[in-house]
Amino acid sequence: MSTRASTLAGRVMSAPSIIALFLWMIVPLGMTIYFSFLRYNLLTPGMEEWIGFVNYKFFLTDHAFFASLANTLVLVGSVLVITVIGGILLGLMLDQPIFGRGILRILVISPFFIMPTVNALVWKNLLMNPVSGFFAWISTSLGFQPIDWFTNAPLTAIIIMVAWQWLPFATLILLTALQSLDRDQKEAAQMDGAGPISIFFYITLPHLSRAITVVILIETIFLLSVFAEIFVTTGGGPGLSTTNIAFLVYTQALLQYDVGGASAGGIVAVILANIVAIFLVRLIGKNLDA
Amino acid sequence: MESKFKTPFGQFAYTVFAWIIGLAIFFPILWMVLTSFKSELDAVNMPPLFLDFNWTLENYTGILEQSNYFKFAMNSVILSFGSTFIGLIFAVTCAWAMAFNPTKRTKDTLLWMLSTKMMPPVGVLVPIYLVFRDWGLLDNRFGLIMVLFLMNLPIMVWMLYTYFKEIPKDILEAARMDGATLPKEIIFVLLPMAIPGIASTMLLNVILAWNEAFWTLNLTTSDAAPLTAFIASYSSPEGLFWAKLSAASTLAVAPILIVGWFSQKQLVRGLTFGAVK
Numbered sequence: 001m002s003t004r005a006s007t008l009a010g011r012v013m014s015a016p017s018i019i020a021l022f023l024w025m026i027v028p029l030g031m032t033i034y035f036s037f038l039r040y041n042l043l044t045p046g047m048e049e050w051i052g053f054v055n056y057k058f059f060l061t062d063h064a065f066f067a068s069l070a071n072t073l074v075l076v077g078s079v080l081v082i083t084v085i086g087g088i089l090l091g092l093m094l095d096q097p098i099f100g101r102g103i104l105r106i107l108v109i110s111p112f113f114i115m116p117t118v119n120a121l122v123w124k125n126l127l128m129n130p131v132s133g134f135f136a137w138i139s140t141s142l143g144f145q146p147i148d149w150f151t152n153a154p155l156t157a158i159i160i161m162v163a164w165q166w167l168p169f170a171t172l173i174l175l176t177a178l179q180s181l182d183r184d185q186k187e188a189a190q191m192d193g194a195g196p197i198s199i200f201f202y203i204t205l206p207h208l209s210r211a212i213t214v215v216i217l218i219e220t221i222f223l224l225s226v227f228a229e230i231f232v233t234t235g236g237g238p239g240l241s242t243t244n245i246a247f248l249v250y251t252q253a254l255l256q257y258d259v260g261g262a263s264a265g266g267i268v269a270v271i272l273a274n275i276v277a278i279f280l281v282r283l284i285g286k287n288l289d290a
Numbered sequence: 291m292e293s294k295f296k297t298p299f300g301q302f303a304y305t306v307f308a309w310i311i312g313l314a315i316f317f318p319i320l321w322m323v324l325t326s327f328k329s330e331l332d333a334v335n336m337p338p339l340f341l342d343f344n345w346t347l348e349n350y351t352g353i354l355e356q357s358n359y360f361k362f363a364m365n366s367v368i369l370s371f372g373s374t375f376i377g378l379i380f381a382v383t384c385a386w387a388m389a390f391n392p393t394k395r396t397k398d399t400l401l402w403m404l405s406t407k408m409m410p411p412v413g414v415l416v417p418i419y420l421v422f423r424d425w426g427l428l429d430n431r432f433g434l435i436m437v438l439f440l441m442n443l444p445i446m447v448w449m450l451y452t453y454f455k456e457i458p459k460d461i462l463e464a465a466r467m468d469g470a471t472l473p474k475e476i477i478f479v480l481l482p483m484a485i486p487g488i489a490s491t492m493l494l495n496v497i498l499a500w501n502e503a504f505w506t507l508n509l510t511t512s513d514a515a516p517l518t519a520f521i522a523s524y525s526s527p528e529g530l531f532w533a534k535l536s537a538a539s540t541l542a543v544a545p546i547l548i549v550g551w552f553s554q555k556q557l558v559r560g561l562t563f564g565a566v567k
């Protein structure tokens with residue numbers, strides 16, 4: 001039913017959203033690209049001039065860039081490994097009959113709804129404080145020296161908090177996928193004498209592969225932009241040890257007022273995210289046809 | 291569901307094991323809530339006090355009296371519901387058009403919308419900040435509502451689109467045959483059938499806007515600052531503050547945690563853009 005009138009109505013009705021998103025993303029992105037070619041510092045207004053790729057040269061050869069790129073990759077990679085493996089295990093666990101399973105599932109997914117600033121400050125103080133934190137008590141009770149997380153292992157501390165926040169997301173998606181697994185297939189394999197481990201590797205894991213891909217891609221998009229957890233706990237430090245790309249761009253823009261440099265950094269972040277986004281958009285696009 | 295455990299003991303042991311894991315994951319939240327009822331001295335006591343401390347409400351009364359907590363809470367409510375409400379108006383019409391009057395370009399448009407969501411916010415932080423500064427929108431509720439609305443618009447359109455796709459087209463066409471005008475068709479025919487989908491889209495969006503902590507931290511200072519920024523102010527405190535931090539945090543997350551529990555199923559659909567159902 002695709003009359004001319006209905007097509008027109010469809011265009012008119014979808015136009016506001018499309019125009020709004022266009023103004024929100026494409027126009028600022030164009031401005032960022034433009035700024036990235038300027039010498040432009042908010043402390044010296046009126047001195048803007050075109051300098052070509054100089055900002056990129058500075059940003060990409062700055063040791064802060066390499067440090068923050070490395071931190072970004074370590075953060076994203078570690079959280080992905082923890083949440084995907086943890087999510088599969090928790091998904092399998094919750095897929096079994098357990099007394100009070102509904103409540104248990106609510107407990108497991110709760111961290112996802114905690115706002116990042118609360119997450120970060122509760123972990124930093126109540127749990128990870130080296131003197132009166134809960135973990136310090138566990139270490140001392142077991143006869144170990146408490147770990148001073150934010151002095152000796154600041155990036156690990158950030159990874160733990162972010163992983164805790166995203167574990168429920170992976171669990172929930174993988175659990176949803178597990179529940180659509182055909183039980184007959186599993187039973188047939190059991191009849192043929194397959195053990196639980198071979199059932200997992202030959203039936204369950206292949207069935208989950210698509211959901212795992214989705215988890216990895218979507219988490220990567222969000223994890224590349226982790227900001228608040230760093231902002232309220234370490235401020236990127238000590239030194240550069242917890243500065244990721246997002247935080248580096250923030251410090252250049254709003255703390256050093258270097259609009260040109262921050263814009264170049266922002267574009268680098270966009271390119272990094274797009275490498276992931278291309279795969280995700282393709283995967284979801286395929287699903288749309290089905 | 292059939293139990294695969296051979297003995298009742300196996301079933302029991304497994305349940306205990308699963309509950310230990312679940313409680314361990316939930317523990318930081320539980321500990322935060324417990325700490326919020328302690329005095330500041332009990333909060334830093336070593337060894338930690340589990341239930342045998344003097345339960346007190348002084349942290350809650352302290353926060354509600356002093357720290358203009360209500361202004362921040364009010365901002366959180368205004369920002370999350372305001373952005374959701376505007377978002378629904380845009381997203382319902384857009385998703386209606388895409389689900390029921392698709393053109394050749396609909397699929398590409400949907401994917402383009404998705405791709406705007408992939409853009410890291412730092413990619414547009416500088417121009418948005420400068421434009422907001424020049425237009426007087428920094429630390430302004432309206433400005434932030436617009437940011438949150440636009441940030442979540444692609445998710446809303448996508449989620450509603452997947453729900454609308456499940457509604458049979460014939461019903462809308464029948465209404466049209468009977469002479470319903472377009473606004474009537476949407477309001478009286480489509481919306482009642484789509485209420486569950488719209489409700490869950492709304493809930494997910496409120497959660498995302500409530501917890502958003504990049505733009506709210508960067509574009510606000512005091513007037514428009516929501517609870518995310520209020521909690522962030524505890525990052526450089528003086529003296530003992532754990533019990534107060536816990537009470538403030540508990541107040542900030544409790545409402546959204548409850549909303550989250552109700553919308554957990556829709557979360558999967560919304561955040562995977564329909565790729566996992």
